Amino acid sequence: MTNNSIVKSAVLMVVIVLGCVAAYEALLRSQGVPVSFDDSSALWANSRESAIENQENTVVFVGSSRIKYDLDIPTWKARTGLGAVQLAHVGSNPVPMLEDLANDAEFKGNLVVDVTEPLFFSSLPFMLEKPESGIKYYHDRTLAQRASFELNYYMESGFVFLDKDNLSMNARLDRLRLPNREGVFSFPIFPAEFALTRFDRQTGMTERFVGDTSQVNVVRNIWAGMLKGNMGPPMTEAQIAAVIRKVRKSTDKIRSRGGRVIFVRTPSSGPFLQGETMGFPREKYWDKLLEGTQCPGIHFSDHAALSGFMCPEFSHLTPSDARKFTAGLVDILQQMQFIPVQKRLLTNI
Amino acid sequence: MVFNSYTFLVFFAIMLVLHYLPFSWKTKKINLLVGSYLFYAAWNPPFVLLLWLSTIIDFFVGRRLYNEENKARKKLLLVISLIGNLGMLCFFKYGEFLLDNFVSVVNMFGMDFHPADPGIILPAGISFYTFTTLCYTIDMYRKESEPVKSLLDFSLFVTFFPHLVAGPIVRPPQLVPQFEHPKLATRKQFFDGLLLLSLGLFMKIVVADSLLADTANLVFNAPMPLAALDSWTGVMAFSGQIFMDFAGYSTCAIGVAMCFGFSLPQNFNNPYAAIGFSDFWRRWHITLSAWLRDYLYIPLGGNKNGKTRMYMALMITMLLGGLWHGASWTFVAWGGLHGLYLWMEKFLSEKRKSKGLPPVKKTGFVGFSLAMLTFLLVCVTWVFFRADTFGKAGMMLLSMTGFFGDEGFMMLSTLAILKVAVVVPCILIFQWMMRNRQVTEEAYRLSWWKLGVAWSFLVLMIVWAQESGSAFIYFQF
Numbered sequence: 154m155t156n157n158s159i160v161k162s163a164v165l166m167v168v169i170v171l172g173c174v175a176a177y178e179a180l181l182r183s184q185g186v187p188v189s190f191d192d193s194s195a196l197w198a199n200s201r202e203s204a205i206e207n208q209e210n211t212v213v214f215v216g217s218s219r220i221k222y223d224l225d226i227p228t229w230k231a232r233t234g235l236g237a238v239q240l241a242h243v244g245s246n247p248v249p250m251l252e253d254l255a256n257d258a259e260f261k262g263n264l265v266v267d268v269t270e271p272l273f274f275s276s277l278p279f280m281l282e283k284p285e286s287g288i289k290y291y292h293d294r295t296l297a298q299r300a301s302f303e304l305n306y307y308m309e310s311g312f313v314f315l316d317k318d319n320l321s322m323n324a325r326l327d328r329l330r331l332p333n334r335e336g337v338f339s340f341p342i343f344p345a346e347f348a349l350t351r352f353d354r355q356t357g358m359t360e361r362f363v364g365d366t367s368q369v370n371v372v373r374n375i376w377a378g379m380l381k382g383n384m385g386p387p388m389t390e391a392q393i394a395a396v397i398r399k400v401r402k403s404t405d406k407i408r409s410r411g412g413r414v415i416f417v418r419t420p421s422s423g424p425f426l427q428g429e430t431m432g433f434p435r436e437k438y439w440d441k442l443l444e445g446t447q448c449p450g451i452h453f454s455d456h457a458a459l460s461g462f463m464c465p466e467f468s469h470l471t472p473s474d475a476r477k478f479t480a481g482l483v484d485i486l487q488q489m490q491f492i493p494v495q496k497r498l499l500t501n502i
Numbered sequence: 503m504v505f506n507s508y509t510f511l512v513f514f515a516i517m518l519v520l521h522y523l524p525f526s527w528k529t530k531k532i533n534l535l536v537g538s539y540l541f542y543a544a545w546n547p548p549f550v551l552l553l554w555l556s557t558i559i560d561f562f563v564g565r566r567l568y569n570e571e572n573k574a575r576k577k578l579l580l581v582i583s584l585i586g587n588l589g590m591l592c593f594f595k596y597g598e599f600l601l602d603n604f605v606s607v608v609n610m611f612g613m614d615f616h617p618a619d620p621g622i623i624l625p626a627g628i629s630f631y632t633f634t635t636l637c638y639t640i641d642m643y644r645k646e647s648e649p650v651k652s653l654l655d656f657s658l659f660v661t662f663f664p665h666l667v668a669g670p671i672v673r674p675p676q677l678v679p680q681f682e683h684p685k686l687a688t689r690k691q692f693f694d695g696l697l698l699l700s701l702g703l704f705m706k707i708v709v710a711d712s713l714l715a716d717t718a719n720l721v722f723n724a725p726m727p728l729a730a731l732d733s734w735t736g737v738m739a740f741s742g743q744i745f746m747d748f749a750g751y752s753t754c755a756i757g758v759a760m761c762f763g764f765s766l767p768q769n770f771n772n773p774y775a776a777i778g779f780s781d782f783w784r785r786w787h788i789t790l791s792a793w794l795r796d797y798l799y800i801p802l803g804g805n806k807n808g809k810t811r812m813y814m815a816l817m818i819t820m821l822l823g824g825l826w827h828g829a830s831w832t833f834v835a836w837g838g839l840h841g842l843y844l845w846m847e848k849f850l851s852e853k854r855k856s857k858g859l860p861p862v863k864k865t866g867f868v869g870f871s872l873a874m875l876t877f878l879l880v881c882v883t884w885v886f887f888r889a890d891t892f893g894k895a896g897m898m899l900l901s902m903t904g905f906f907g908d909e910g911f912m913m914l915s916t917l918a919i920l921k922v923a924v925v926v927p928c929i930l931i932f933q934w935m936m937r938n939r940q941v942t943e944e945a946y947r948l949s950w951w952k953l954g955v956a957w958s959f960l961v962l963m964i965v966w967a968q969e970s971g972s973a974f975i976y977f978q979f
Contacts, residue, residue: 158950159693165954170961191968297503297510297544304508321968323712331916339915 174314181313181320187359189349190309191317192243194283194290195302200354201291203238204254208262211236212492215250216267218243219419221356222469228479233492239354242283246272248400249284253291255403261410263491268418268442268450270433274388274396306352319345341375344368347466357472363465372466380428393438397445404446415491416442416450420459420478425467451485458484503544505699505754506707506969513541514758521762527684531654534762538663542626549625552590553661559586560635561656567642568649576643583639591632594625599829627667629826633793635660638674640797647675655681662764664755668748670769671789680764687763694942697957698757701941704960705750711969713925714743717918722888722898729910731919733901739922740888741881742929745774748787772933774880777864777872779843782880794823813848817841827887832895836886843879870934877930 190196204213212235214220220241229237240250247266254260272280290298309315318324327342346362362368388396404414418439421429433439435452443450453459458481462474470478487494503510520533543550563583570576592600608615638656641647650656659678665671687695721728721736728736752769759766769788776782783791802815817838824837851861863869882899889895901910936944945953 159690159697159946159953161950162954162957163693163696165951166957166961169954169958170965173958173962174965295545296547297507300509300512300544301507304512308508315968317968321712322708322963322966323716326917326921329917331920333915334912337912337915 178312178314185361186313186316186345187349188310188313189316189319190352190354191315192350192354192356193317194287195298195305196350196352196354197240197242197283197287198291198294199302200238200240201253201287203236204240204262205257205259207236208260210234211238212263212265213238213254213260214241214265214267215247215254216241216265216417216419217245217247217269217272218356219269219421219469220265220267220417221354222358223419223475223478224355224482225472225475225479226351226353226355228476229483232480232483233487235492237353241267241354242287243348243356244272244280245283246275246277246280247284248273248396248403249281249288251400251403253284253288255406258410260407261412264407264412264414265486266414266416268416268439269421270429270438273442274393274433274438276388276392310352316345318348318350341379343375344371347372357475358465358469360472363471369465376425376467380425387432393441394445397442400442401446404448413491414446414448415486415489416446416448417482418450418452418454420453420462420464420470421468422462422464423467425464449489449491451482451489456481456485458482503541505751505758506703506711509544513537514761518761522686528654530684531658531681534663535654535658535661538658538661538666541663542661542666545626546623552594552625552628553631556587556590556631556635557653557657557660559583560639560660561650561653564639564642564656565649567639568645580639580643584636587632587636587639591628594623594628596825596829630669630671631660631666633671633790634665637671637793637797641674650674650678662759664759664764665766668751668755669787669789670752670755670767671793672766676767677764685763687761691760691763695757695760695762697945698753698760698942700757700957700960700964702750702753702755702757703964705746705753707969708963708967709925709929710743710746710750712967713921714739714746717914717922718743718888720913720918722894724911724913726911727897727906727909728901729906729912730902730904732910732912732914733898735914735919735922737881737885737898737902738926741774741877741884742922742926744884744887745770745929772936774877774930775873775933775937776876777862777869778847778876779840779879780847782876783840783844790823790826794819798822813845816844816848820844830890832886832889832892835892835895836883839883839886843883873934874930 203211212229212233214224214237218241221239221243224237224239226237226239229235241247242250251264251266254264314320316324330342333339344362346359346365346368348356349359350356407414416439420426439450439452451459453462459478462470462478464470464474483492486492503513517534517537520537521530525533539550539553542553560583563579563586567576567579567583570579605615638650638659642649650659655678658681659672659674660666662672662677718736718740721732722740749770756766756768767789771785771788773782773786776785799815799819802818803811804815805812820837820841821834822837824833824835824840827833827836854861862872864872885898885902886892886895889898900906904910945956948956
């Protein structure tokens with residue numbers, strides 16, 4: 154091969170790569186696949202940074218997947234005039250995030266803590282993985298990582314195929330769903346249209362997913378499998394008390410700096426709700442949490458505006474229900490004077 | 503800044519444009535130097551001060567060392583340089599390790615001593631640039647090469663961004679002369695560089711990060727005993743990951759430098775096709791092996807002062823080589839195990855020689871079998887390299903023997919096992935086939951369109967993998 158030949162090879166490479174990428178992107182767009190951001194530690198760290206900016210006009214949310222689906226940020230902004238910083242992580246215990254904010258002397262804002270009892274009162278290591286890696290990333294971030302994040306934002310905003318959770322090589326290989334040896338635990342593979350993430354970290358299912366019973370059933374079966382699976386023995390009274398003491402320490406720290414904390418139990422329905430009610434009775438967990446931390450709380454079942462929703466796969470709200478739920482939540486938070494009514498009135502004017 | 507990030511691609515493009523604009527050679531070198539400092543500062547800006555300190559001390563001390571005739575003063579200057587370089591390395595890399603060991607010893611004698619956490623942050627690549635500057639002053643002391651005339655050239659030699667953070671560890675005669683005269687890449691060099699950069703990124707992003715890292719991490723982070731299949735799969739995954747990660751970095755570094763017209767020394771030469779451990783160390787992290795040979799093993803006596811001295815020098819070199827990798831006794835054990843392997847190999851080859859037998863055949867089935875045996879023994883050493891503690895390493899080795907039977911936890915999915923079962927044998931077969939050949943030479947044997955298609959495959963896989971920004975394993979060393 155001559156020296157000129159390598160130039161020809163390079164040109165051919167560029168043509169093939171650009172052609173394949175353009176064709177793949179066009180195919181995905183023709184199928185109506187929307188843009189979805191990688192819900193990575195970098196994205197979390199970006200939101201975490203916002204938690205200490207403009208705190209007077211922002212409310213921070215920590216929790217698990219439910220608040221990521223159930224809080225509709227545009228509705229929140231329109232009805233409150235306040236910003237919303239979403240720090241929740243799917244399938245995770247939010248306590249490390251609460252502790253991280255409590256240990257940050259700069260954080261003096263308002264915090265909503267979403268409680269999904271099986272996750273909140275769990276010590277399983279994998280439920281701590283995402284929050285802990287996000288926190289570590291945030292505190293250790295380098296200038297180069299910040300710059301890469303900014304560039305990545307433009308790339309991910311512009312290209313549908315850049316969706317690591319659903320379209321990357323590993324995501325595609327995972328979808329082969331090869332049977333495992335008996336007893337091997339593997340993380341469930343959700344349908345792609347069940348979990349799309351926006352830049353503000355709000356997660357949602359598509360309308361197409363909601364209307365597709367077979368996809369909804371896939372997720373229902375995943376929950377059923379998880380509920381049947383071994384999630385470790387239930388916590389003893391002493392362990393529950395220890396969790397609440399740990400949480401109290403964090404809420405006290407935030408409140409001592411002038412911040413405010415409120416717990417929110419987001420809706421679930423069907424067998425999921427039944428299982429949670431049986432496994433995590435309200436008086437033993439939720440009531441004890443509020444009593445132990447001396448923080449206010451909003452349980453969806455106590456408020457007409459927050460109950461009566463039917464989660465299609467029993468655990469998360471549809472985008473349209475999320476808008477209604479958020480509107481109801483805003484009203485209650487305003488009644489409880491957790492967020493000012495004034496802001497809403499000013500915005501509406 | 504890591505090669506596998508968007509930031510680097512933008513930085514690289516800007517540096518190339520600046521390098522190919524019609525500036526004077528001095529301006530181009532200043533551009534490269536400033537760019538290299540920016541590249542390093544993107545991790546932690548204050549640590550650039552350490553680079554400056556190391557550069558300034560060694561430039562001036564090196565020159566004095568070369569010209570000094572008084573032996574006592576010469577030795578004093580060498581000691582100053584060693585204290586400056588090794589002192590910095592000891593403080594940042596081994597400070598906490600030394601303190602922990604001191605506390606353990608003191609507590610063993612009944613004293614209840616618990617110092618506060620010193621919270622020392624390890625500057626990226628400190629082990630690499632310390633060795634780069636150290637060899638310069640030692641060479642000046644020995645008068646083995648001429649002192650570098652300009653501070654700009656010396657600074658660029660220390661800081662040139664492709665090799666700064668994880669090697670290849672360069673010697674002054676390998677790089678400094680390239681800075682003395684205007685240099686631009688030829689068309690062949692430039693495109694070879696891009697090809698190598700693509701190959702290096704493929705090795706890192708697709709193979710190491712996407713296909714192997716999760717399995718290795720899952721297995722080595724498991725707190726419980728594992729089934730034999732899971733533990734072997736994890737160890738194999740790490741063996742593949744560490745090679746693809748580090749060799750991928752070196753390939754990127756060589757490719758990037760080539761795009762500017764500079765050549766860096768080769769750092770890997772199909773190490774998993776090595777037959778025996780001397781061969782392995784001639785193929786794995788070649789620039790470090792050569793450094794340890796020239797600046798540690800030979801000064802310790804090498805093989806010119808009798809067998810006992812040679813065996814001792816070999817073991818000390820391997821133990822310190824292990825410690826160079828990380829401030830932990832597990833790394834020392836890793837080095838020690840390699841030292842033992844080398845001892846055994848030397849002993850067996852001498853015994854064979856004394857019996858008048860010919861050297862072992864290194865081709866065909868015998869050669870391949872010996873290479874596989876070497877690889878399996880190397881895999882065992884990786885357990886100490888990857889495990890955080892001896893407890894974990896011991897548990898992993900027992901798991902690999904099947905000691906725990908049905909009690910061993912099965913944690914890996916079928917897909918994870920399949921990925922390792924396909925990727926690792928592919929690496930081994932590829933390396934065996936390429937044992938005495940070079941990638942770029944083989945690429946040139948292909949027709950232009952075949953190379954174009956192969957190159958497209960590498961890039962498309964990188965794009966599809968969608969893994970970016972994860973640090974290279976060797977950055978922590």
